[in-house]
Amino acid sequence: MKRVLRTTAWVLAMLMLLGTTAFAWEKPTGNFRYFADIPDGYWAGQDIEWCTDYQVMKDMGNRREFQPETALSRAMFVQICANLVTQMGQDISYTTVTEYPDVIEGQWFYDVVQWASEKGIVSGHENGTFTPDASVTRAEMAQMMYSFLTVYCGLTLDTDPTKANETYADAATLPAWAMDAIAAMTNLGLLAGEDGYFHADGTATRAQAAAIAHRLQQYYNSNPQCFTGKKLTLVWNDEFDGTELDMSKWRYGSCGDLTVLGEEFADPDYVLQYQKDHIKVENGNLVMNVEYMDNSVMDPANPNYSGEQNISAVWIDSRDSYEQAYGYFEVRCILGTGTGSNCAFWMAAGDPWYGGSQGSRDGAEIDVFESIPSSVYNFADGTVNRPTIDSTIHWQHNVFDEDGNKVGNKDHCYFYADTKITRDGTYLPTDMFDGNYHTIGVLWTKEEYIFYYDGYEMYRTDCKNVEQDGPGAQGTCEEAAFLLLSCHFMNPSWYGLSTEESYPTDFVLDYIRCYQLNDYMAEQQPEA
Structure with a gap:
């Protein structure tokens, strides 16, 4: 007993x-x-x-x-x-x-x-x-x-x-x-x-x-x-020890409507050079540098504004080189403090991006973390949220006809956890924007996702709460995911207004490490 x-x-x-x-x-x-x-x-x-x-x-x-x-x-x-x-x-x-x-x-x-x-x-x-x-x-x-x-x-x-x-x-x-x-x-x-x-x-x-x-x-x-508490094997990592980005592991990427940032961003060659100029490997770190962007770029009155919320400044991903299902995934980083910016480590699994008829099982966006360094005014309820980070799973429950054609989809489903929520009321992380290194990771198994900040469990979910998360909540994703590191400008109602005096700002990464669960090694090997 x-x-x-x-x-x-x-x-x-x-x-x-x-x-x-x-x-x-x-x-x-x-x-x-x-x-x-x-x-x-x-x-x-x-x-x-x-x-x-x-x-x-x-x-x-x-x-x-x-x-x-x-x-x-x-x-x-x-x-x-x-x-x-x-x-x-x-x-x-x-x-x-x-x-x-x-x-x-x-x-x-x-x-x-x-x-x-x-x-x-x-x-x-x-x-x-x-x-x-x-x-x-x-x-x-x-x-x-x-x-x-x-x-x-x-x-x-x-x-x-x-x-x-x-x-x-x-x-x-x-x-x-x-x-x-x-x-x-x-x-x-x-x-x-x-x-x-x-x-x-x-x-x-x-x-x-x-x-x-x-x-x-x-x-x-x-x-x-x-x-x-798991037996883990390190299967993929980047310690950023060289002098330039390892292009056998990464590619430059972008998202959102970059023309909002100016007509020059309509030129793919300019965008690529912009990425190279603002993403450096030095002193054992990956440094993703972000400059000030005037708030008017997010203003619907801007003739270039298309309504997109994501305005990408810098982004790299492993879409063409590496993906993995299940395991523990972690970065050690110093978060940028530029107001209105968003440093993120995330993963994307499935095709289409958010999955298909199986909801959360056949596709997901796993946001290991997204940072919100601003005190954000919530236009919906008039509240002010303090600087924080959040960890989220997104998926979509698509509906198909007998021929495989998508005929509709359910609402976008997600769960949300951040530093304002303590694990059973027992742990509140230290200031994640203190200029020091912090480790942030997710354990992804067949049974659940568990998020860790500085080695402490912050939140866990099995993605099966249909009442809370919708009909697409059918368990953890079964598809392999590729990795993404980015620093964005987002909708001010979400990430706050940017202020020029808080820029430039750097998202600094000491390493990214991917571990495979030993029990799953033979079942789904990572693709490289």
Whole structure:
């Protein structure tokens, strides 16, 4: 029978020390408390701030001291691991019980030790005990981290000891049972020694635990195999490491009525040169540059305006070179902040574009994200929406006669999720327009789409809610999709008015990566 963590008097007491929660986490606003024993510039200060903000760790009960040099017991470190996994949105229930003579039901650490034992994160000693009150050593901490990533997350890590042997003067005395773990954590940069030594038998402190927890979180949320829980194989990517766009992977494209931007945009050669001038590969990034466009280009009074909402500035796609059905698709990027602009990573599947008689199954536009950096006035209801990004699936349910001729179609169906909507009220992304890199991706399976921002699940759908999304909602798309990267100008009622002082603006991409689900590899190989 599945067992869920229970709240007892012991657990409540421990909450004051470690900050575990049986509920999904939410980052409080301005929650970091000043600790009298954490001076400015303390080496683990930012890690402690993160751990306390996200309730992975707390003060020592008096709200004034963190006690960074206090040694951690084995049970305390397991509790921090459980808090971290809860913060990551993962379940910490268990179904089997490991019998330890010194881990008794009702003790504050009983449930987390049972969970960690079942998941292979921790184990007892040869004599069958767990010794929950014993101080956790640095070697034990390395082993727990290694087990978390390899057993719990299913990763294969580099255990080559070369770097550890070169880094630590005490490498020859490191315990053999922990050598793979120490080597792997050193290679990943998750653990480092002190004064050139690893100190395997040294006790781990609260400050070290905070640093480790924060590093694990950062690694976990940067690795899609961790946060999706899926076995993935990287099958296509562009790291943008060269000096020019790889035309074996991409082609220049455009959409909408470009003549709105001026008569010169009626010339295909001019449009192509415009794309080349505004799309660069430099310093390990793809940079899509957008200049200011006067708002009059979107004005129906403009004689060139045809009513199109999409005005494309820059666009590349893989239509002629690559497509894939199912998998995880991600970019790491810095979003442009030019008002009225729209940075986007999207995918198009099916022919015609939005599908046919099978609705969402035989064609879809998968908008992994579209950015809205402006505060947009909604003309329909008079509300003002703050800057945000959205992730959307579009499809159309066409109706055909017996000869295959389209005789009609149902309304355009979609679902919508953005940073104003939290996953079960538990997660609100950080500012996506802060000038820093962010990862945004979608897991596309036969069963559902799941959208991730910075490694956190934001929204999921199986596309089968006919009542909400219309008769075309028949499940996830079964057709392969090609990739698109673009930065547009759109209808001001949707993306806001552009202001000259916010331009030029850049959509900067560090990489785009496409992973295939291992279970589906033989079923539908990507086409290149």
